[in-house]
Amino acid sequence: FAWSTIGDTAPQGICGSGLIDLLAELRRHEMMSPKGVFSDRKQFEVDVVSESGITLSRQDASNLAQAKAANYCGQYIVLRTFGVAPGDVDRLFLAGGFANYVDVRNAIDIGFLAPVPGERIVKVGNAAVQGAREILLSRSRRAELEALVKKIEHVELETTPDFFEVFVEACQFKPMPGVLV
Incomplete structure (x- = not known):
């Protein structure tokens, strides 16, 4: 595996965006099944940076699958609830430090x-x-936000009748379908 670190320091682990890249590459090269099982079924972990002892285990993949599934469910159920296909989304904003480094295609x-x-x-x-700064310093931006908040509709994911089925399907490392049913 080729890897790099922030600040070109010795690796200590794999960050979240790095895990997404690693799993996408393992899938792309058919080294892992969509269910997170290594192609060599006897293998329980893969060396990522062997000289540093950094590995990815089946348990690591399982833990990431569950975290990914929660994220997937939120997107899938909200899009489906409002009858919007992923390809019809005008703009998807990714915020936070993690989002700055995630490779969109791999995700x-x-x-x-x-x-x-x-x-x-x-x-x-x-x-x-940035948002906090704007609403603290601008009355007009605060008024815009207050108007927007009144339009927000809460969707309770866990009360969706097929939540568990969607979650289980989402635990697989494969793309979300473009048409949501």
Whole structure:
């Protein structure tokens, strides 16, 4: 595996965006099944940076699958509830430090992100700090936010009748379908 670290320091582990890239590559090269099982069924972990003892185990893949599934369910159920196909999303904003480093194509390939066309996905950095600054310093921006909050509709994922089925399907490392049923 080829790898790099932030600040070109010795590797200590794999960050979240690195895990997404690693799993996408393992899938792309058919070294792992969609269910997170290594192609060599006797193998329980793969050396990522052997000189540092950094590995990816089947348990690591299982843990990531569950975290990914929660994210997938949120996107899938909200899109389906409002009758919007991923390809019809005008813009998907990715916020936060993690989002700045995630490879969008890899995230879509393993089902971490809905298959929204890449040109419609926008990385906005630390939007929470910027948003807080704007509403604290601008009355008009605060009024816009207050109006927007009144339009938000809460969707309770866990009360969706097929939540468990969607979650189980989402535990696989494969893209979300473009048509949601």
